[in-house]
Amino acid sequence: MKRIASGILLVILAANTAAGQAADTVLSLSEAKARLFNYNLGLLAAYYEIDIAQAKVIQAKVWNNPNFIINGDMYNQETNEYFALRNQSLWQLEQTFSIAGKHTNSVKLARIGVEMAEKQMEDVLRSTLYDMSRTYTDLAALEAKGILYQQVIASYDRLMEATRKQLDVGAISVTEALRLESEYLAVKADALENNNERERVTSNLRSLLRYPQDTTFYVEQKLPIVSEDFDPIYLATQAAESRPDIAAARINIRYQQRNLKLQQSTGVPDIKFGFQPYDRGSNYIRPYHGFTTELFLPIYDRNQGRIKQAKMLVSQSSLQHDDLANRVKNEVEAAYNRYKNSNTGLANYNIQFIDRLQQQYRSTNENFQKRNISLLQFIDQQRIYIQTNLQLIELKQQYLNNVNELNFAVGTTLIEN
DSSP states (O other): OHHHHHTHHHHHHHHHHGGGSOSEEEOOHHHHHHHHHHHOHHHHHHTHHHHHHHHHHHHHHSOOOOEEEEEEOSEETTTTEESOTTTSEEEEEEEEEOOTTHHHHHHHHHHHHHHHHHHHHHHHHHHHHHHHHHHHHHHHHHHHHHHHHHHHHHHHHHHHHHHHHHHHHTSSOHHHHHHHHHHHHHHHHHHHHHHHHHHHHHHHHHHHHTOOTTOEEEOOOOOOSOOOOOOHHHHHHHHHHHOHHHHHHHHHHHHHHHHHHHHHHHTSOOEEEEEEEEEESSSSSSSOOEEEEEEOOOSSOSSHHHHHHHHHHHHHHHHHHHHHHHHHHHHHHHHHHHHHHHHHHHHTSOHHHHHHHHHHHHHHHHHHHTTSSOHHHHHHHHHHHHHHHHHHHHHHHHHHHHHHHHHHHHTSOSSOO
């Protein structure tokens, strides 16, 4: 972790150098994950939290500084002199000592803080990785839709050119030509909306991976090779062991318990010892060597409020942990059920069905140009082709998102995508 923070500036410099790379980037999900770990500024900034916590340990270990006092004669009325230290001066050296375990409890509390910072960093990494994977999946679906729209629009372009020629010779009515062009414009409007959404998602991915603003991604909607079944009870148990947010909640209980001990020990006042190695003119004995001891009397302030607050924080942290553990069980169950449902829905679209649909689409265009089918039949077949392919793309997107959700809910990579 120490080397991570020290190398952040080098990573940022490397990222600036990467700004001059090609604008078109073919990006797999594994490559996106690798880049996220090295270039995402949010993650790089979050790593500092661990170093900050470690710095608090260093500070907790150090002892109080000694206190040096000089008491001198500011004005002597007898001799009419200012700062006549040769007439009267006192030197005193003081050291404050923490008792009742304050120093020990402070160090232990700071060390628990480092453990918590590490788990919180892991949770930030888990959340950022989930956001990036979901953004990547959304972009892949939008690009797949864009390819579909390009295919349909190219087919419409050829058809509209033939239709205009037929309209000139009276082979098709004006009503049919307008109806066909209206359908054509509707498809182009859907394609435009899809392109705008793709620009928005692309911008998000550029920000997450710190690519230049003119980068164009080519991503893939790749499904996992194997679809697996899991035991939800086992997944909930695994989540309780793997998820860093639950681990951080458990550490927080220890943190608050140690803080309670610290506040209880703080109720006991520190003790200060002082030594006067030199005294000239301020005591009846010359030379005088003195010894002082200072101790606040805990009559009014015994740190009662902070001790009570610390007790409440212990109870609160325990309830927060139990609440989180309960929510995690429900999250895992819901994520697994969504994964199963999307897997079942995706299985309905087999390769043979998609091939038949593609063949039907090609034959529909040919039959309409030959006037073997009516305009309404042609439009109906076009809509079925577009709608079915869009549903398939969205089901793939939903399945991949559910895989990401399941991995995120359990806190480990169950299914590699």
